Amino acid sequence: MNLHEFQGKALFADYGLPVSKGKVIYEAEDALKACRDIGGTKWVVKAQVHAGGRGKSGGVKLVETPDEAIKFAKKWLGKRLVTYQTDSSGQLVNSILVEECTDIEKELYLSAVIDRDSQRVVFIGSSEGGVNIEEVAKNTPEKIIYEPIDPLCGAQGFQARKIAKVLELDVAQTKQFTPMLKNLTKLFLEKDLSLLEINPLVITSGGNLHCLDAKINIDANAIFR
Numbered sequence: 227m228n229l230h231e232f233q234g235k236a237l238f239a240d241y242g243l244p245v246s247k248g249k250v251i252y253e254a255e256d257a258l259k260a261c262r263d264i265g266g267t268k269w270v271v272k273a274q275v276h277a278g279g280r281g282k283s284g285g286v287k288l289v290e291t292p293d294e295a296i297k298f299a300k301k302w303l304g305k306r307l308v309t310y311q312t313d314s315s316g317q318l319v320n321s322i323l324v325e326e327c328t329d330i331e332k333e334l335y336l337s338a339v340i341d342r343d344s345q346r347v348v349f350i351g352s353s354e355g356g357v358n359i360e361e362v363a364k365n366t367p368e369k370i371i372y373e374p375i376d377p378l379c380g381a382q383g384f385q386a387r388k389i390a391k392v393l394e395l396d397v398a399q400t401k402q403f404t405p406m407l408k409n410l411t412k413l414f415l416e417k418d419l420s421l422l423e424i425n426p427l428v429i430t431s432g433g434n435l436h437c438l439d440a441k442i443n444i445d446a447n448a449i450f451r
């Protein structure tokens with residue numbers, strides 16, 4: 227079962243991961259209250275569908291007034307969004323995530339999947355985020371790290387440092403990354419995930435790590451739990 231970005235981010239927040247302040251809306255007019263509640267002068271509005279590639283297809287937009295947010299919501303609610311990850315009929319947009327705008331210094335990639343061969347959760351990281359990871363894997367495989375997690379020991383500090391090196395994090399960011407990796411592993415196991423992807427994981431202009439997107443898939447066999 228796929229979760230929407232806003233649901234995935236709620237789980238991230240439960241596990242202490244840094245996510246943006248945001249509100250999900252189902253009616254265009256509610257964008258005004260959402261912007262006001264979040265505060266600030268810039269927001270990002272994001273159509274909620276179970277597919278990536280929204281940014282390139284007009285499904286993610288930076289807005290500078292609540293009116294623009296309402297306009298975006300009016301444009302997309304009840305419509306179908308087509309991205310390179312959907313089929314040609316696209317996916318119906320039922321909700322919009324309004325969130326605070328983050329000033330981005332750099333976009334990174336982090337995900338976790340179950341590797342059937344080793345029967346372990348494996349983290350995949352790259353300094354090349356925000357883009358199609360399949361392209362990075364094809365063209366510059368040396369920029370991707372695959373780090374399997376021992377199911378008995380969980381994610382270890384040395385593994386966080388190994389991934390952080392490939393992500394080109396500095397010392398302070400590596401310190402932030404270590405508990406993140408441990409918490410993501412906990413989330414993955416406790417919630418029976420089959421996929422977790424943060425693309426992009428960003429370094430903000432303040433130098434901090436922040437989860438800007440969230441894709442989560444829960445193993446259908448575990449839904450009853």
Ligand code: ADP
Binds near residue numbers: 272279329356
């Ligand atoms: P998708 O993967 O479907 O294209 P993302 O959530 O990754 O959607 O958003 C696309 C891009 O939009 C990101 O790579 C990032 O550059 C930008 N973006 C998304 N959310 C925010 C935000 N809250 N603040 C600033 N920029 C954002």
Ligand code: MG
Binds near residue numbers: 278279426439
């Ligand atoms: Mg994304």
